[in-house]
Amino acid sequence: MDASPHELASLRGVRKQYGKVLALDGIDLAIAPGQMLALLGANGAGKTTAIALLLGLVRPDAGQALLFGLSPQQLAARRNIGVMLQSAGIADNSKVRELLALTRSYYPQPRSVDECVALAGLDGLLGRQYGTLSGGQQRRVQFALALCGNPRLLFLDEPTTGMDIEARQALWRAIGQLSAQGCAVLLTTHYLEEAEALADRVVVLARGRVVAAGSMDEVRRHVAQRRIRCVSSLDVACIAAWPEVRSARALGTAVAGAAMAAMPSAAAGDRGRGSADAGPDGGDRIEIVADAAEPVVRRLLAEDPTLSDLEVQRAGLAEAFIELTRDDADVAPATQREAA
Numbered sequence: 462m463d464a465s466p467h468e469l470a471s472l473r474g475v476r477k478q479y480g481k482v483l484a485l486d487g488i489d490l491a492i493a494p495g496q497m498l499a500l501l502g503a504n505g506a507g508k509t510t511a512i513a514l515l516l517g518l519v520r521p522d523a524g525q526a527l528l529f530g531l532s533p534q535q536l537a538a539r540r541n542i543g544v545m546l547q548s549a550g551i552a553d554n555s556k557v558r559e560l561l562a563l564t565r566s567y568y569p570q571p572r573s574v575d576e577c578v579a580l581a582g583l584d585g586l587l588g589r590q591y592g593t594l595s596g597g598q599q600r601r602v603q604f605a606l607a608l609c610g611n612p613r614l615l616f617l618d619e620p621t622t623g624m625d626i627e628a629r630q631a632l633w634r635a636i637g638q639l640s641a642q643g644c645a646v647l648l649t650t651h652y653l654e655e656a657e658a659l660a661d662r663v664v665v666l667a668r669g670r671v672v673a674a675g676s677m678d679e680v681r682r683h684v685a686q687r688r689i690r691c692v693s694s695l696d697v698a699c700i701a702a703w704p705e706v707r708s709a710r711a712l713g714t715a716v717a718g719a720a721m722a723a724m725p726s727a728a729a730g731d732r733g734r735g736s737a738d739a740g741p742d743g744g745d746r747i748e749i750v751a752d753a754a755e756p757v758v759r760r761l762l763a764e765d766p767t768l769s770d771l772e773v774q775r776a777g778l779a780e781a782f783i784e785l786t787r788d789d790a791d792v793a794p795a796t797q798r799e800a801a
């Protein structure tokens with residue numbers, strides 16, 4: 462199968478099994494030039510396996526992995542990539558300066574050392590031995606090694622794990638700079654805010670399958686939930702049973718809705734009013750997650766003339782993510798295939 466000229470890397474119908482574990486179950490994804498694609502998924506969803514296939518570190522049992530239109534095993538395909546994996550295998554006694562010099566020497570047009578230092582925040586670290594660096598500093602060195610070859614496509618597998626907030630934001634800025642220079646980035650992350658801050662497209666994996674793919678907004682729309690907050694004297698357990706309601710909770714307690722308990726706090730046994738905060742008018746502060754706001758708001762107003770402090774918000778990516786990766790998530794056919 463030929464690669465589209467608009468794809469730098471792609472997986473087509475890829476299946477990968479490790480012994481009895483089916484890590485990837487026929488997935489399609491593609492990354493286009495200049496794109497920033499986030500691969501999101503819970504532990505064990507198959508994100509690292511997808512990257513390993515694109516890098517030629519493992520071979521698919523079925524389907525095809527392509528890198529710049531070639532097999533990822535071919536050296537020519539790997540010349541234009543930079544890679545930052547979860548395990549780096551870097552010798553502890555190597556100095557950062559030596560590591561950078563060695564890695565730059567593999568590439569025909571490497572970035573200057575100064576540029577690598579500035580982008581990765583390595584000021585003052587060049588003379589240090591790798592093994593003496595903190596976990597966050599080691600991640601920055603790994604980032605520098607990934608970008609020093611001037612890649613057209615950068616693979617970042619959970620790049621900010623172990624970094625403090627300042628270091629994480631500095632890395633986000635550096636990734637943004639690389640992207641602005643035209644470098645495509647395939648990023649895996651557990652941090653939803655990282656995907657929101659960086660990515661223009663997102664693929665959500667769950668149990669080895671793509672459960673959603675598209676722009677950040679498309680993925681949110683796919684689960685177009687609304688979060689409604691108000692102060693009401695209505696019984697939260699009754700609200701939870703309304704057909705459009707996914708969950709309703711009064712303060713810390715949650716009651717699963719008729720459709721499905723979608724929020725992580727929706728404990729199975731939590732079906733009462735619990736220890737709700739009283740609102741200023743004597744009702745309870747209630748938070749409702751619903752598929753659509755209008756019918757719920759209409760019903761709230763009709764059934765509770767004392768209702769106050771009404772607020773409606775679009776649910777965040779966190780709610781969308783929980784919804785998409787829950788055990789019985791329906792897969793929307795239109796969003797299964799990642800469009801380049």
Ligand SMILES: Nc1ncnc2c1ncn2[C@@H]1O[C@H](COP(=O)(O)OP(=O)(O)OP(=O)(O)O)[C@@H](O)[C@H]1O
Pocket residue numbers: 479480482483484502503504505506507508509510511
């Ligand atoms: N070498 C291996 N041998 C056996 N099973 C493996 C191997 N690599 C991965 N798996 C299994 O395949 C599944 C997918 O793993 P993978 O590492 O791709 O997930 P992930 O989404 O990257 O997870 P995490 O976020 O925890 O890194 C998991 O069930 C994992 O245990």
